[in-house]
Amino acid sequence: MVLLGSLPASAQTAGKISSRTTEKTVGVRDFRSPHFLVHTDLEPEAARDLLKRLETMLKLIAAYWGRPPSGIIECWVVKDLQAWPPEMLQQFDPQGLAKIKEGAGVSVGQTLTRGNRFLAKARVYAVARGGVPQHEAVHGYAQQTFGRTGPQWYAEGMAEIGQYWQPGVKGVNAVEGVIRYLRSQPPKPLTKLIVNDQRIGGTWKDYAWWWSFCHFLDNNPNYSAAFRALGPQLLAGRDTGFRQVFGPRAKELEFEYRFFLAHLERGLRSDLCGWNWNKKFIPLRSSSSAITATVKAGSGWQPSSAILQEGAEYSYKTTGKWKVGKPPQSVSAAGTADGLGRLEGAVLTESETEYALSKPFDLGESGTFRSPASGNLYLRCKVPWTDLPDGAGKITVRIQLSSKKP
Numbered sequence: 001m002v003l004l005g006s007l008p009a010s011a012q013t014a015g016k017i018s019s020r021t022t023e024k025t026v027g028v029r030d031f032r033s034p035h036f037l038v039h040t041d042l043e044p045e046a047a048r049d050l051l052k053r054l055e056t057m058l059k060l061i062a063a064y065w066g067r068p069p070s071g072i073i074e075c076w077v078v079k080d081l082q083a084w085p086p087e088m089l090q091q092f093d094p095q096g097l098a099k100i101k102e103g104a105g106v107s108v109g110q111t112l113t114r115g116n117r118f119l120a121k122a123r124v125y126a127v128a129r130g131g132v133p134q135h136e137a138v139h140g141y142a143q144q145t146f147g148r149t150g151p152q153w154y155a156e157g158m159a160e161i162g163q164y165w166q167p168g169v170k171g172v173n174a175v176e177g178v179i180r181y182l183r184s185q186p187p188k189p190l191t192k193l194i195v196n197d198q199r200i201g202g203t204w205k206d207y208a209w210w211w212s213f214c215h216f217l218d219n220n221p222n223y224s225a226a227f228r229a230l231g232p233q234l235l236a237g238r239d240t241g242f243r244q245v246f247g248p249r250a251k252e253l254e255f256e257y258r259f260f261l262a263h264l265e266r267g268l269r270s271d272l273c274g275w276n277w278n279k280k281f282i283p284l285r286s287s288s289s290a291i292t293a294t295v296k297a298g299s300g301w302q303p304s305s306a307i308l309q310e311g312a313e314y315s316y317k318t319t320g321k322w323k324v325g326k327p328p329q330s331v332s333a334a335g336t337a338d339g340l341g342r343l344e345g346a347v348l349t350e351s352e353t354e355y356a357l358s359k360p361f362d363l364g365e366s367g368t369f370r371s372p373a374s375g376n377l378y379l380r381c382k383v384p385w386t387d388l389p390d391g392a393g394k395i396t397v398r399i400q401l402s403s404k405k406p
């Protein structure tokens, strides 16, 4: 369910349903599409528009979960309760009516017996605002098709992904209110995020956290395959725990999730920001040892393979050019006059419990620098994080020790 009542106004603007207030009474009518039966007081044009968006969402989520929808999903979508005759409201599920009065929604799952067969049936109730009907329809599809919605963190995180889903869009597209809220909060530890209760519901703040976590896992190349394989298992009711799948990589995952939250913005491409944890690093102990690294303009932080000592001085030289910006400009690792496309570095340190990244420092075409920490050197092409898809090409960097700690 979605508690839109408590969402800031700016967080309600997802998937615009026509909210024209032409106050003519059109009454409650039925609208049908291949997988939905919608009872609503929306104007016919707005209702048909909603059905189109529901079908698009359903197609995406059914392909994602690898199971065609079972049966017709029946929805009650309410713009104005006053427009509904009392005898119709009496047929509402009490939970559904209560949620609509709160300005929210719910999908009520039922098991029906037909002869000696059990059929799962969902009744979806939603206010005709924002992405509420799509969110609840994700639950409805899961209830009818799998007979369950999965653990709470997953059910609600995926329902939020469903309401934001647009074909072909890979970047973050949650509403501003949700992004602002997440950026204003300290990161939530994984132990608090993973709520395994087999139910749906929560506050919009809970949904913001679960959405961010599911979006991150679904898009980051280090975790997306395992996450996509985990989904159908959770919906099949197998008790494959999150810990079993991701436990051995929890430290890396937590670091990358925090990094995602720290850089969260509309358009951020988590799929371009995965950290390469498999790269082998070697210490640069003498001026005769050097490493050569390739850095791509269109990716996040990339491993250099050099282990640096805090305070030691290193020299570096780059070759090649990359393209940055819109329209694309071809520049060396010195970047443009205003610093766009400049090579930058940061040092990743590791303790027993966590990874930490130093403050980034500017590099350029060639020169020397002192390492701010002892750890692994990462490099990137300096562009706003949301502009990574505009980057193209790569440069080569050669780094060696120039003098040890003074």
Ligand SMILES: [Zn+2]
Residues within 6 Å of the ligand: 001, 002, 135, 136, 139, 155, 156, 159, 200, 201
């Ligand atoms: Zn929900």
